[in-house]
Amino acid sequence: MQRLQLYGRRITPKLTAHSAYHVHWHLDHKGFFNQKALFEFSELILCKSPVEALTWWCQGYTNVAAIMGFSGFSEEHLSILRSSLVRLIYFAFGTSRPELDEVYRIAHLLADSSIEVRLVLFPQGLDGNRFASTVSDPDKALSRVLKDALMLPERTGGNHDC
Template identity: 25%
Template structure:
């Protein structure tokens, strides 16, 4: 375009940016929509849905999850992250609706100066998707929804995918408030045994190797009331604790084993090489399905460790008692593929 009065001019992108007050990225998405179907700029919620109050919290979260899922499918940087983690598994991505928050959610919202734009932002802030400053809470993150057996969304987990982050940046994010829900709950009723990981990334590492009776805590101290309820509901009799083989993971595993025994559940410890977690192990194995099957087969019973914890709680500790040897010492690491490193 060119204005002969003020001599302003430029491309069609410049025109859309100037006339609609959009960024270059937003303008490009708008023009894509003119050429055809573009989910990236379709309204997240129609104005009449807001006016009639026909969309609730679950409906709103479901649409956010669908948008993030579509974004991941078309985002090279997110695909590259999954490949580095060896989680580029089409069934995993589809079944669990993995997504990517790439800072474009606002493109699907009316401008904030309008009533509908202000209202939808208020609702998204209420569920924790947007922060008070209007930015996406999980921006720059792989997004893993935690869904119930009926599809309801209890939690969203975000893992920052960039390696170029300041030390102060939080890499693991959740929706504000207490944790709710149990990941992969729908699959846990098929067996009386389950694998319990420290993180969702680790649980997905087991899942892609064919170990489908797996779930995750919210960190080493993140076994919640919802977890215990699911254990009872599905009559779980045996839990294989697959926490990291480090000090925090081992100490938490012993305490959890004691709690499991008190509930009548048999605890076993899945032992990784020293200092490793499930995803690092996945990234190093030439034949991960076989390697993870062996891990499960060699899981170490923890009844004795749990009994030790129960005894320590009842007996005063002597002033000069030597520390007992850990019952969780890792076995020698199995052979790994040279020069394959998990980032």
């Protein structure tokens, strides 16, 4: 088996001021985690990491894929998306300023395609994994945030710096 990318998440509190909670090892191939979902579904939940994607998968959402880190979206990802069956993407990256900036950047890149973009808003700045671990019924809670996802305008240019 050839490994194309690896991802790790610290499960204990930071040990030093500069410890990283998320670690991504990228090799030559970028692609998506669970890339086959892009060619099986017209609606896709796109996450920033495989752990996030697996959180959705465990609740029955198999139409989920991930990139390796919220800033890991490349021209290769764009090309794969444009050739896929996907016509609606739910971005489930999280709501930190850098994550939101990246969602808007990707939405801008997709503006000329026929792919609609929505933003999943998790409460209190949580990501999907942390959100699902704080609620008593993760399936119901994830379903609710998906249903309430914010539709982004077709053209996300204008005053926003992408």
